[in-house]
């Protein structure tokens with residue numbers, strides 16, 4: 304009661320607006336999912352002049368009333384541009400919108416996380432129980448579309464930058480792999496990076512490891528459809544990384560913070576590497592304290608939320624899981640953990656990326 308008496312009506316309005324603006328973001332995200340899934344953005348990017356609802360709906364065999372309501376959401380959210388002509392409303396995408404919403408080949412394409420939005424949000428059904436028991440859910444809990452969503456999230460950047468930017472930043476690796484060698488991609492997901500490295504270095508043997516059967520199935524599909532014979536995919540619980548000092552390069556893209564036992568995995572990586580081998584660790588650019596994160600990371604609330612629904616949940620998916628989560632592996636911790644795993648050299652690479660940091664780690 305006393306709390307109610309001290310409520311400031313102006314602050315109340317502002318606070319309600321703040322809370323409902325989050326709901327607006329969530330609901331509009333659902334509409335973005337539909338725009339991607341129904342091909343609405345792709346179609347708009349193909350039709351170069353501004354379109355009417357009837358034209359857009361007709362070109363995709365969709366019902367115009369539904370497209371109209373959807374496009375009004377998108378225009379109100381300033382995602383799609385609208386102009387009012389004598390013939391009625393006409394809609395278009397800005398060049399930047401085309402890149403983010405419709406151009407799968409561009410590194411800034413952003414539909415991956417929206418692809419898996421229903422599966423990610425569906426986790427809300429089971430998470431209350433996780434809050435009680437402490438046990439989360441691995442990536443397979445998001446189903447096959449979860450794996451495709453992850454693939455579509457990471458593939459655009461990797462396709463553009465892995466071979467020309469990232470591997471050349473590792474001292475001497477490209478020259479070495481051109482002569483052959485063993486490469487392991489840990490937490491390989493749908494296998495894009497492993498297939499790409501195998502194609503670029505035909506004398507190498509590349510193995511991708513992942514515990515997600517949906518990701519492994521998708522990786523296998525890619526291996527076959529892209530006709531690459533020097534790559535294989537394995538579940539490390541059945542066929543573990545060989546710990547015999549035989550690997551030249553281990554890579555791990557955006558997965559160590561998702562692991563239930565990252566320290567043990569780092570130790571296995573250390574044992575797998577040749578004395579002059581290299582581990583490329585790529586993980587989220589996290590900061591040391593929550594205070595610093597609040598100050599410097601404008602995406603912090605999004606990332607903590609994704610962590611609860613996906614990354615931390617995966618990292619807590621067995622009893623005793625480390626639970627690092629999306630923002631749980633800052634450089635200082637990566638340094639400490641790799642040192643404890645027996646690595647002696649750690650170098651942050653000078654590679655520009657909006658979310659990730661890149662580390663070259665050596666025995």
Ligand SMILES: C[S@@+](CC[C@H](N)C(=O)[O-])C[C@H]1O[C@@H](n2cnc3c(N)ncnc32)[C@H](O)[C@@H]1O
Nearest residue numbers: 442457490491492513514515518556557558562
């Ligand atoms: C965010 S995804 C990244 C996938 C891939 N590296 C990419 O860049 O597209 C994280 C992946 O780590 C996998 N993962 C989690 N724990 C793992 C473990 N202990 N060993 C291997 N993979 C693991 C998950 O199944 C998931 O596919």
